[in-house]
Amino acid sequence: MKHKRNSQSLRPESQMMTAGFFAPWSQGSASCPIFATSNYVFETAEQGENAFALAYGLRTPKGTEKPELIYGRINEPNLQIAEERLTIFEKGAKDCAIFSSGLSALTTAFLEFLKPGDILLSSTPLYGGTDHFLTKILPSSGVKVIFCDASDTRQKITELINNEIKDGGKLAMIFIETPANPTNSLFNIRMFRELADRFSDTTKKVLLAVDNTYLGPIWQSPIEHGADLVHYSATKYIGGHSDLIAGACLGSRELIQRMKIRRTFMGNMSDPFTCWLLLRSLETLQVRMDRQACNATKIAKYLNQHPLIEKVYFLGNLSEKDNAQYFIKNTQCVGDGAMIAFDVKGGKKASFQFLNALKLAKLAVSLGSTGSLAEHPYTMTHADVDPEVKNKLGITESMVRYSVGVENYRDLIADMEQAFKAIK
DSSP states (O other), X not given: OOOOSOGGGSOHHHHTTTTTOOGGGGTTOSXXXXXXXXXXXXXXXXXXXXXXXXXTTSSOOOTTOOOOOOBTTTOOHHHHHHHHHHHHXXXXXXXXXXXXXXXXXXXXXXXXXXXXXXEEEEESSXXXXXXXXXXXXXXXGTOEEEEEOTTOOHHHHHHHHHHHHTTTOEEEEEEEESSOTTTOOOOOHHHHHHHHHHTOOSSOOOEEEEEOTTTHXXXXXXXXXXXXXXXXXXXXXXXXXXXXXXXXXXXXXXXXXXXXXXXHXXXXXXXXXXXXXXXXXXXXXXXXXXXXXXXXXXXXXXXXXXXXXXXXXXXXXXXXXXXXXXHHHHHHBSSOOSEEEEXXXXXXXXXXXXXXXXXXXXXXXXXXXXXXXXXXXXXXXXXXXXXXHHHHXXXXXXXXXXXXXXXXXXXXXXXXXXXXXXXX
């Protein structure tokens, strides 16, 4: 039977158990099954005509109309339900598109909303895969990519844009990753919204896209601060168990409909099994991230006092003396996250010795999992980033990136302590 309580009165973590799924349609199954089928049967030819017209963008959806089930490359139940539930978590979002990876979601947006001659303003540092696409692939499509970092003022960024558009180019999109991977540098979403509006005109709005992977839909809500699109590597906190690869993009129905049409013809949507895993993960997203944040605060406090640590990069360490960064955190973020980076005294040799000695935390890339993960950004996730850029932004050979899991924080600290003793 249907739940009698109005789902709109429930908080997101409660809606994750039922939203989008009607048990009687699946033999009374208590949880959503995996729909392992490639195609779906139409009752009439007219229904098929109507379904394809919407899926191919030949007509616009009416109100909250959802597309008919047609074919696995276009849509399927697990995908639709996962998209509906993630939309509930993302404050301000009206729709969601889930992709085969985080990079797939990002590159689809860049290909859909940028054309030759356009200018893209991006923050830096970025996740290494994103950096590679923006510096080595997108320019070959005729798109000019320019970069700013967290130390740049509004005036400097404005001058940077003006210097590029004076030769006839047009700013089409601003893309920021905040907090930045791996330094936890923050970018002011509202400020970039104002810049996007300043360079918009009656013919085209400059879009603001935000990669919110580091804080997830729990600790930051970019749309509420002016973002048009919010991106995730859903592999990270949303998936949260190091057992799937997926990405997501959320925003208005109009923009996400364009993303879904592009996705149909690129064939890069997520598969039923992965979406089923995401449904499972969304049920525990809040409790997992709450525990990870609590653990991170304890671990950062330990690292702040350790004699072998030169610097700790953690949002919870920001104070009034950090001026702009502290202001952004207090106005934009509702949590400190669970990502910590720190510089180990002794450079690459010492950081490698520390990583090699960890026993509880796994030496692996990715982040946001139930299990703690540690890696060396300079030579791993950001290996392909220009060395000058890395050094300028503080991504040195001394840095270790640590993704805090849900283990007991005392055990994680004990693991770190024995690993520090391995440094010679």
